[in-house]
Amino acid sequence: MSKNKNTFYTEDIKLKAIEMKAEGIPVKVIKEKLGIKSDSQVYTWWYWFRDGELNRLKQPIGKQYSFGHGPKLTTDDKLSQLEAQNKILKKYISLKGGLIKK
Template sequence: MGKRVSYPVEVKLKAIEMRLAGVPVKEVMETLQIRNHTQLKTWMRWHRNGESYRLAQPVGQTYTHRKGPHSQDTPSKLQAENRYLKQQIEVLKKYKELEREWYQKLY
């Protein structure tokens, strides 16, 4: 399996600009040293759909625009924390029950 390549935003924007100017895909790939033509297609799709914020995303991570943890409002953060804590309590309850069963088997 190949190693993931992270292209700078400037390269992505230049590739989009070149394609919009009518430069062939192979020439864009050779000029900017892009490994795969599907990567260029993805960037073009993002540009067409108005999702240019995705060009700055880290490799291998999918973020939704304005939906990351840093942009949540206070009630949403509290609800997420509440769900997390409830899950923790459930895990601890299950563990406690298992522990009780183990002790009963031993003694």
């Protein structure tokens, strides 16, 4: 009985998990709805989003790119990332009742 350790999640699944977390949905529910194995995976994606590292959502299993050494992004890729980030941020801000104070 061989159990596959590595599960690949599409960028869409990762973005959906981030969006759900921004809406305040508990990680346990996110995992169940999206079929994600571990809490830490959801938190990792959330931290990447929070830190503005959405480019990391495209990296393949086992690849950990350091700054500036990741895959080259096209203008369309950058635009899609910014649109996704903007959508999630707008939802997050609306749920928090306005702008976040520093």
